[in-house]
Amino acid sequence: MGKRDDDDWIKLRTSLEDHPKVVGMAALVGVDPLHVVGALAATWSTFKKHAVDNRLVGYTPQALNTKVKMPGFAEAMAAFDWLTVEPAESPGTLPALSLPRAENHNTAEARRRAVDKARKRAGREAGAERAAVNATPVASPAAAGESAAAAEGGAGANKSGVIQLAEATTAANRLRAIGMNVHAGMPAITRMVSAGVTPDQMALTAAEMAIRAAGAENNPNWPAIPIDLFARGASAAQMRITDKFYCMLRAALPKVNHLSATILGRMQDAAAAAAADAIAATASGEAVETGTGIMLSRGTRRQGTQPSRGIQAMNALDELRDRVSAGKRRED
Structure with a gap:
């Protein structure tokens, strides 16, 4: 078998069918x-064969629609930032189509990166499976006593790799259920x-x-969006939209990096x-109370004054926690 030519290769993910x-x-x-x-x-194959500098000169949206036998396809592709339409700028020039970020997906270097990424992912998954299988379930009485003492004294310590992997898997499954491409x-x-951060908090924030x-927020042209149902992976029919x-919501x-940066x-x-609010309250002699593990000024939070930035942030976290609790009560 001869060496495969990079010109006959395009990147096509197995998860593409349910990509937002x-x-x-499709909608x-x-x-x-x-x-x-x-x-x-x-379309991507046509670009691979005929594009020059990632441009299909002479192609229009109508030409692409005709090629794939799907009216409105090129316009939909452009609407989701997978296609750039370049109209003819002046008489004598030709229109063109181009692919945003094509160098990340449709080149020989992209192929190498995709293969390396798949190999590394398979290695990580295999390593995680070996770690779970090789984890020793039985320990000597002395070792068991030491482990219990360590667990009692180290409640804030990092979780074991196996437990953390299980929790990460649960979180990833929850985010995939609402349409995010994660693992x-x-x-x-x-x-x-x-x-x-719990899977419920991740999904609600996303x-x-x-x-x-x-x-969609406070937009009269949008229906009311039940955020708790959306965060639980409900369908359009279940959300009554x-x-x-x-599809616009899922898109x-x-x-996941943006989600993580936002939550953290x-x-x-x-x-x-x-x-800082607690320190200021203590210095002024005000009473303080704990809320979600952080000292808060009772007067600032409970009276009718404008809440500080810290209180606003804590109120947002409390609201998120209440949404999680409400969702669980409905499930029960």
């Missing part, structure tokens, strides 16, 4: 997501799990960020600002 952008394009065009996957494969081995998932990014709005979900940043801001 594919689902959204806009009015076809099954599998038809969109086929049209995308044909348990992602560093961002590990950071949130290590910080004590849903909140998607609602804002989609422009149309497929169009549902607006944040990347809120926690840090809340802790630092609330601690």
